[in-house]
Amino acid sequence: MTDRLDAYFDGYVAVGAIVVAGLLLATAMLGVNRLMRPRAASVAKLTTYESGVDPVGQGWAQSTVRYYVFAFLYVIFAVDAVFLFPWAVVLDEIGRAAAVEMGVFVGILAIGLGYAWRKGVLSWT
Amino acid sequence: MSEVADVLVRCLVVVLAFLTLPLLVGQMEHKAMAHMQGRVGPMAAGGFHGWAQLVADGVKFVQKESITPVAADRRVFELAPAVALVPYLVAMLAIPLGPFFGHGVLIGHDLDLGLFFVLAAMSVGVLGTLMGGLGSGNKYSYIGGMRVAAQLMSYELPMVLAAASVAMLAGTLSLVGIADAFEPWWLLVQLPGLVVFFVAGLAELQRPPFDAPLADAELVMGPLTEYGGMRFAMFLLAEYAGIVVLAALTTVLFLGGWAGPWSDHLGWAWTLLKIAGVSFLVIWARVAYPRLREDQVNVLAWKVLVPLALAQVTLTTLVVVW
Numbered sequence: 213m214t215d216r217l218d219a220y221f222d223g224y225v226a227v228g229a230i231v232v233a234g235l236l237l238a239t240a241m242l243g244v245n246r247l248m249r250p251r252a253a254s255v256a257k258l259t260t261y262e263s264g265v266d267p268v269g270q271g272w273a274q275s276t277v278r279y280y281v282f283a284f285l286y287v288i289f290a291v292d293a294v295f296l297f298p299w300a301v302v303l304d305e306i307g308r309a310a311a312v313e314m315g316v317f318v319g320i321l322a323i324g325l326g327y328a329w330r331k332g333v334l335s336w337t
Numbered sequence: 338m339s340e341v342a343d344v345l346v347r348c349l350v351v352v353l354a355f356l357t358l359p360l361l362v363g364q365m366e367h368k369a370m371a372h373m374q375g376r377v378g379p380m381a382a383g384g385f386h387g388w389a390q391l392v393a394d395g396v397k398f399v400q401k402e403s404i405t406p407v408a409a410d411r412r413v414f415e416l417a418p419a420v421a422l423v424p425y426l427v428a429m430l431a432i433p434l435g436p437f438f439g440h441g442v443l444i445g446h447d448l449d450l451g452l453f454f455v456l457a458a459m460s461v462g463v464l465g466t467l468m469g470g471l472g473s474g475n476k477y478s479y480i481g482g483m484r485v486a487a488q489l490m491s492y493e494l495p496m497v498l499a500a501a502s503v504a505m506l507a508g509t510l511s512l513v514g515i516a517d518a519f520e521p522w523w524l525l526v527q528l529p530g531l532v533v534f535f536v537a538g539l540a541e542l543q544r545p546p547f548d549a550p551l552a553d554a555e556l557v558m559g560p561l562t563e564y565g566g567m568r569f570a571m572f573l574l575a576e577y578a579g580i581v582v583l584a585a586l587t588t589v590l591f592l593g594g595w596a597g598p599w600s601d602h603l604g605w606a607w608t609l610l611k612i613a614g615v616s617f618l619v620i621w622a623r624v625a626y627p628r629l630r631e632d633q634v635n636v637l638a639w640k641v642l643v644p645l646a647l648a649q650v651t652l653t654t655l656v657v658v659w
Contacts, residue, residue, distance in 0.1 A: 224448075226344050226347065226446035227430065227448070229344050230348050233426070234424075235423065237426065238423055242419075242567060246403075248399050249402050249403055251402065252402065258406055259406065259408075261557070261562055262475070270408070285639070286494060290497075293498060296498070296501040296650070297452075300501050301508060303508070303657055303658070304657055308658050311657075314654070318647065318650065318651075325639070325644075334636060334639050334640060
């Protein structure tokens with residue numbers, strides 16, 4: 213069992229290596245830039261861009277998040293999607309029983325989506 | 338020792354592919370878009386049809402000043418381009434190019450969970466744009482960032498469902514296994530899934546017609562408004578690397594990967610050819626369709642793509658079980 217686990221994690225050595233390679237690449241890009249770039253500081257340059265006029269108020273403001281409902285829907289369905297992957301791999305072996313069980317699960321979610329649709333939360337007013 | 342060398346060489350090849358393929362797609366975009374619009378595009382740099390235009394752009398970007406606005410959340414703002422860029426490199430590790438002159442499959446590393454891994458890496462990439470949007474302290478960036486978040490939430494789901502449908506047919510999550518299991522009739526059965534996956538992928542990359550977060554006419558450049566120089570170049574590279582990853586994933590999942598004549602030897606060339614074809618479609622979509630309005634973006638996802646993807650999963654279940 214430990215041998216199989218070891219073999220499994222050995223596969224992810226390559227993943228670790230490529231993540232390190234990616235960090236090195238990003239560091240190198242910014243490092244070369246640091247060596248080559250001019251420095252001409254001025255206060256005006258560091259102000260927030262607001263189409264040429266002086267910035268009004270702050271960049272972070274309260275705003276209507278019309279799509280918070282989408283966020284709820286997403287969280288619900290994303291859980292479903294995560295379960296779907298392991299199920300997809302064994303579907304052929306287990307057969308109809310697995311299909312029926314997932315059918316019930318997805319069916320309940322589909323009814324939920326249908327309900328949200330009927331309630332009109334999917335369209336903006 | 339040889340194992341370590343093997344891993345290092347493979348990583349190096351992946352990095353090289355990561356640095357060249359996006360540039361090729363970028364050059365194709367310059368030229369294809371220009372000709373579709375009755376222009377000729379870059380002609381000067383490098384001499385032959387402006388082939389070195391993006392190299393010249395890179396040389397320019399390297400020499401540009403780095404500016405972080407006072408109002409920005411400094412660390413988030415400066416890290417964002419790297420967060421956008423690195424995940425696509427990581428994703429490329431698990432994508433197979435196919436048999437290479439009879440020497441087995443050309444791939445960074447064949448992970449058991451390849452499909453799951455690549456999808457996960459792709460969604461991390463979007464977080465970079467989100468960080469840029471919320472960290473810039475700029476109103477345009479902030480609105481753009483909110484739109485990125487909404488788009489990510491809406492399109493992640495149909496994309497994952499369409500991908501799961503392929504995993505069900507193939508009975509594996511390894512990308513090599515999926516491409517090996519491919520049979521031509523899948524093209525027909527998986528057609529709705531293919532459309533959903535491609536459209537959702539476009540939206541996830543914020544490519545036109547799904548570029549409401551960037552929307553230059555209303556939001557200047559959305560989350561990227563405050564970026565310039567090298568950091569902006571990294572966001573650009575991430576966008577084109579994203580196109581490559583999306584095209585490669587579409588190819589491997591839905592178009593049979595390296596399936597084609599003499600695939601034992603030239604499989605890698607078939608995969609690259611199909612990737613180029615799908616990338617061309619991505620560019621074509623930018624020229625052909627106007628930008629969707631923000632509410633249309635979300636409505637398309639939840640009222641069209643999600644039901645379509647659920648129908649595809651149901652259809653595939655029936656096909657597999659019977």
